[in-house]
Amino acid sequence: MTAFKSLALAMVKGFYRDKATLFFTFVFPLMFLLIFGLLFRDSGSEKITVGAVGEGPVITALADTGVVELERYPTMAEAVAKVRDGDLPAAVGQSGNEITYRFAASDQNQAGTVRGIVVGVVDNLNLAATNQPPRYTVDESNVEDSSLEPIQFITPGIMSWGVAISAVFGAALTLVNWRKKQVLRRIRLAPVGVPTVLSSRVVVSVGVAIVQAVVFLGIGSLPVFGLRLVGTWALAIPVFLLGVLAFFAIGMLVGAFCKTEEAATGAANIVVMPMAFLSGTFFPIEQSPKWMQAVSQIFPLRHMNDGIMDFLVRGQGASALVVPCLVLAGFTVVVGAIAAKVFQWEDS
Amino acid sequence: MVVEDIRKAYGDLKAVDGVSLSVAEGEFFGILGPNGAGKTTTLEIIEGLREPDSGSVRLLGESPWPRRVPLLPRVGVQLQASSFFEKLTAREQLETFASLYGVGATRAHEMLDLVGLADKADTREDKLSGGQRQRLSIACALVHDPDVVFLDEPTAALDPQARRNLWDVLRAIQARGKTIVYTTHYLDEAEILCDRVAIMDKGRILAMDRPAALVRGLDAPTHVILERGSLSAADAAALPGSGEVGEDELSLTISTRQPAELLSALANRGALEGLQVRTATLEDVFLNLTGREYRA
Ligand SMILES: Nc1ncnc2c1ncn2[C@@H]1O[C@H](COP(=O)(O)OP(=O)(O)OP(=O)(O)O)[C@@H](O)[C@H]1O
Ligand SMILES: [Mg+2]
Numbered sequence: 001m002t003a004f005k006s007l008a009l010a011m012v013k014g015f016y017r018d019k020a021t022l023f024f025t026f027v028f029p030l031m032f033l034l035i036f037g038l039l040f041r042d043s044g045s046e047k048i049t050v051g052a053v054g055e056g057p058v059i060t061a062l063a064d065t066g067v068v069e070l071e072r073y074p075t076m077a078e079a080v081a082k083v084r085d086g087d088l089p090a091a092v093g094q095s096g097n098e099i100t101y102r103f104a105a106s107d108q109n110q111a112g113t114v115r116g117i118v119v120g121v122v123d124n125l126n127l128a129a130t131n132q133p134p135r136y137t138v139d140e141s142n143v144e145d146s147s148l149e150p151i152q153f154i155t156p157g158i159m160s161w162g163v164a165i166s167a168v169f170g171a172a173l174t175l176v177n178w179r180k181k182q183v184l185r186r187i188r189l190a191p192v193g194v195p196t197v198l199s200s201r202v203v204v205s206v207g208v209a210i211v212q213a214v215v216f217l218g219i220g221s222l223p224v225f226g227l228r229l230v231g232t233w234a235l236a237i238p239v240f241l242l243g244v245l246a247f248f249a250i251g252m253l254v255g256a257f258c259k260t261e262e263a264a265t266g267a268a269n270i271v272v273m274p275m276a277f278l279s280g281t282f283f284p285i286e287q288s289p290k291w292m293q294a295v296s297q298i299f300p301l302r303h304m305n306d307g308i309m310d311f312l313v314r315g316q317g318a319s320a321l322v323v324p325c326l327v328l329a330g331f332t333v334v335v336g337a338i339a340a341k342v343f344q345w346e347d348s
Numbered sequence: 349m350v351v352e353d354i355r356k357a358y359g360d361l362k363a364v365d366g367v368s369l370s371v372a373e374g375e376f377f378g379i380l381g382p383n384g385a386g387k388t389t390t391l392e393i394i395e396g397l398r399e400p401d402s403g404s405v406r407l408l409g410e411s412p413w414p415r416r417v418p419l420l421p422r423v424g425v426q427l428q429a430s431s432f433f434e435k436l437t438a439r440e441q442l443e444t445f446a447s448l449y450g451v452g453a454t455r456a457h458e459m460l461d462l463v464g465l466a467d468k469a470d471t472r473e474d475k476l477s478g479g480q481r482q483r484l485s486i487a488c489a490l491v492h493d494p495d496v497v498f499l500d501e502p503t504a505a506l507d508p509q510a511r512r513n514l515w516d517v518l519r520a521i522q523a524r525g526k527t528i529v530y531t532t533h534y535l536d537e538a539e540i541l542c543d544r545v546a547i548m549d550k551g552r553i554l555a556m557d558r559p560a561a562l563v564r565g566l567d568a569p570t571h572v573i574l575e576r577g578s579l580s581a582a583d584a585a586a587l588p589g590s591g592e593v594g595e596d597e598l599s600l601t602i603s604t605r606q607p608a609e610l611l612s613a614l615a616n617r618g619a620l621e622g623l624q625v626r627t628a629t630l631e632d633v634f635l636n637l638t639g640r641e642y643r644a
Contacts, residue, residue, distance in 0.1 A: 001443075001447045001453070002447065002450075003447055003448045003450070005447070006443065006444045006447035006448070007444070007448075009444075010433045010436060010440070010444045013435060013436060013440065014433065014434045014435045014436070017435040018434075018435060177434055178433075181431055181432060181434065182427055182429055182430075182431035183431050183432065183433055185397060185427065185431060186425075186427065186431040186445075186488075187448065188397070188415065189395065189396075189397065189420060189423070189425050190420060190445070190448035190449055191417050191418075191420040191421050191448070191449065191450075192448050193417075346397075
């Protein structure tokens with residue numbers, strides 16, 4: 001067996017014989033995938049509930065839109081009381097040709113949405129009553145993949161995050177452990193070059209990441225979650241691989257700085273946790289403040305996430321590869337160079 | 349192997365303070381000295397693991413620092429603290445180290461037999477006993493059949509049986525023309541194994557020669573030890589050949605420069621109960637050189 005193969009084998013055995021590592025590589029991210037996957041399973045089709053009073057074409061048309069859920073009340077007064085209590089964002093009543101709309105100022109977002117829907121329905125009916133053809137028509141269709149479900153967002157986010165942790169931890173802990181146990185010194189006494197040692201660790205890290213991806217995507221694709229690999233998903237592979245390399249480089253840097261496994265674990269967490277929160281792993285980045293979105297641009301995890309989602313969710317073309325790939329490759333080179341600079345064979 | 353005036357300081361501490369020595373091909377060379385004497389530092393400089401502050405090293409005709417890859421397959425090193433891959437069994441450790449040198453698995457398995465670990469082949473490194481780890485570590489140093497072997501306290505933590513087995517292994521290696529440099533705390537062992545020894549203390553070599561020559565050069569008296577009460581101190585002092593006489597709770601010690609005469613006088617008196625004769629050893633050499641008891 002060549003030195004490269006046997007070193008890789010030694011690392012693989014060290015990996016799968018360690019229960020804690022296996023847990024944090026597979027089970028831990030999967031727990032998040034399960035929780036978020038089940039939590040948001042129906043959130044995409046969640047409808048706004050609106051109080052409805054009386055009968056008439058407007059109320060019927062509102063029910064037909066399928067966007068709002070109508071909750072019946074016998075009198076307007078009762079419906080308004082519900083709105084005042086904050087149980088409903090708005091109430092709509094029809095009595096003959098008169099439409100009453102009452103909303104809660106405390107929930108302007110939803111009330112505004114409902115108002116738009118109600119006004120739209122009323123305008124349409126008014127237009128129809130004039131028997132004129134509409135002058136302006138809206139041609140609308142979903143720009144995202146038609147299969148868009150929360151699981152399509154959640155899986156890439158959790159996958160990138162899980163892969164990031166294990167790439168950082170794998171590289172850092174091997175380096176620290178081998179230095180501490182003098183294995184690095186011992187390897188240095190053997191006719192084996194640094195590139196051999198390094199490349200065997202890269203291959204193991206990439207291999208582990210691929211297994212992780214297969215497991216996460218496989219579980220996401222179970223009928224309960226309903227993930228579907230659609231459109232240009234295969235273009236996400238280069239982004240994925242470059243992401244693994246970027247986090248491998250971070251792991252090498254952490255491992256070069258830290259003397260003990262405990263310190264390396266702490267440092268790796270400090271690096272990865274904020275990234276996970278600010279890069280759209282646990283909630284969509286679009287929901288966070290503008291400044292936070294700007295800050296998150298410096299994180300490789302953000303680019304890995306975005307890059308993978310561009311293809312897995314948004315079905316973009318190959319030109320969308322350029323930015324994430326360049327950023328991740330640049331990150332790998334710069335961080336890797338710093339790691340090589342501070343690297344030490346032994347504790348001084 | 350030629351070492352000239354190497355020095356290495358850690359801050360104010362002179363770990364190695366001007367060591368020069370040369371070891372010929374096929375020689376079995378021992379470095380002795382108490383804890384902190386600088387043995388490990390000296391070895392690591394020669395192996396090319398550390399850069400000396402000054403001085404020069406030639407190993408197999410080449411300078412080991414900076415790292416010289418062509419030299420490495422010819423050198424075998426056992427570090428003082430054992431260095432193993434995490435979570436691998438004894439056999440896997442050896443196979444991995446073997447492959448680093450391009451050596452096949454068969455040879456790795458032979459090495460397990462050689463150090464008597466065949467029955468522990470599938471035991472994880474962290475589940476081996478201290479002495480078993482030590483033996484595995486030695487096997488890893490020898491797996492690629494190097495021309496020069498450096499062993500840092502290989503017999504520490506070994507039971508008497510394992511120690512003697514290792515002696516046989518090392519002698520067999522030497523018999524095949526290989527060079528061995530090792531450190532030990534066991535002076536008696538060094539006397540038995542080594543062609544030459546260097547005695548180190550505080551970063552310096554105090555003496556270097558064949559063990560027998562060092563002991564002879566000491567010109568120390570022989571000690572004859574008897575059970576206490578078999579002879580009075582005054583009677584003992586009056587015997588022919590008798591020198592200084594000392595007594596403790598258990599024994600009476602007579603130092604002599606004419607052991608033959610003294611022993612026959614004792615035999616005539618029938619006072620041979622519990623008789624021990626102790627000639628000078630490397631321990632006495634050490635005591636003489638440093639003025640301190642040898643406490644390893
Ligand atoms: N990396 C280091 N940094 C600072 N001091 C060191 C370092 N390595 C060794 N020393 C010091 O150098 C001196 C010589 O150490 P060395 O390990 O060579 O001793 P030794 O003869 O091998 O001892 P032992 O019998 O305990 O193995 C010691 O006083 C030790 O404290
Ligand atoms: Mg030592």
